[in-house]
Amino acid sequence: MNADADEAARGRANVLYSxxxxxxxxxRNDAAIADLTEAITLVPGMARAWRxxxxxxxxxxxxxxxxxDFDEALKLEPDSAFSIGSRGQVYAALDRPEEALADFEHALTLAPGEHxxxxxxxxxxxxxGRWDESLTDLTKLIELDGESARSWSRRGDLYYRMDLYTExxxxxxxxxxxEPGSVRALTGRGDTLRMLDRDEEALADLTSAVQLAPDNASALASRGATxxxxxxxxxxxxDLDRAVEAAPGYAWAYQVxxxxxxxxxxxxxxxxxxxxxxDLEP
Structure with a gap:
């Protein structure tokens, strides 16, 4: 490929990437994949396209x-925290936890505060089941950004799983x-109040969650339980009929x-x- 053709290929690959x-x-991930595949064909060394x-x-x-694809990206950019962390997510989804943890830990050495x-x-x-270690990570997230409703809710979810309902x-x-309108937090707090036998308060939170998200199976099932x-x-x-209609694979709703x-x-x-x-959770 001559210099002009090479420049044209790179120009087209950049537009495809954009x-x-x-x-x-x-x-529209499939459309993105089609463009990225063409970009990679034109410029095989474009690490960001592989990523x-x-x-x-x-x-x-x-x-x-x-x-x-992440392996190819890492051949080109071995120290990409994004590619390493994303590969860790894939390993986790494939139930390969040791490889996932190794990637997460490596990625965090490269980007220690990456949320x-x-x-x-x-x-x-x-x-x-390594709840204390999980709690340490979630607490660090809150220390990094105490204005993230997601981080507070994530730690709240873990405390709930640990039966630490006051926390x-x-x-x-x-x-x-x-975030006063967080359906996740309203549902979590409502379900926690239910576990503390504060059913009327629980009902208020869960009703607010259902009003905000009428087809949210978790909020519906928790309100049904309350x-x-x-x-x-x-x-x-x-409520429970609506929950299983919204999420036919939601085992807890069937149990309740x-x-x-x-x-x-x-x-x-x-x-x-x-x-x-x-059958859903053998």
Whole structure:
């Protein structure tokens, strides 16, 4: 390829990459992949194109293709925290936790305060039952940016999983201070209040969450559980029906609905719901 042709190829590849960025931001990942593939064909050494195509594949759950692209990007840019951290996310999705943790730790040596990498490592550590380490990462995220509702909610979720409901309540309240309309925080705080037997307060938060996001299965199921605790079974069933319609794979919603059906002596239906819950989470 002569110099003019090489320059033309690079120019076209740059425009393709720019268009792919816009496609990516529009969640049109397949269109982005098509442009990035052409850009890579024109300029095989364009690391950023390999990197972005890997991320598109990851978001589309094409994990083998994503791994291949991140590996190629890292051949060109071995110290890219983004590529290493993103590859860690792929390993986590493939249930390869040791490789995922190795990548997260490497990426964090290159970019110690990178929020999304800390967040990803915290999530994986929690899934592995390494809750104290996860808590350390989530606390660091809050120290880095105490005005992130997501970080407060993430730590609140972990406290909830640890049965530390008072701490969870404090964190969800902080998240709502930052973002009063956060459906996630309203749902989390509502469910935490339910666990503390503060059902009327729980109902208020969960109703606010449902009003903001009428098809949010988590908010609907939690409100259904709260209504059941209050022995308002007809309303509970209505919410739980909506929850499983919105998210047919939501095992906990079937479990709660099964409990309500059992209370109502509708045992055949209860058995069906409990069976569905067990099938979804054996």
């Amino acid at each position: 268009r792919a960025e816009s496609y990516f931001n529009l969640d 972005m195509r890997g991320e598109c594949h990851r978001l589309n759950d094409r994990y083998d293709a994503a791994l291949s 999304w990498i800390l967040d990803s490592r915290a999530g994986l550590l929690a899934d592995l 969870a309540l404090d964190d969800f309240t902080q998240a709502l201070r930052v 209504l059941a605790d209050l022995e308002r079974f007809e309303e509970a069933m209505a 609905r099964g409990g309500v059906l059992q209370t109502l002596d509708r045992h055949e239906e209860a058995v069906a719901d409990f069976t569905r819950a067990l």
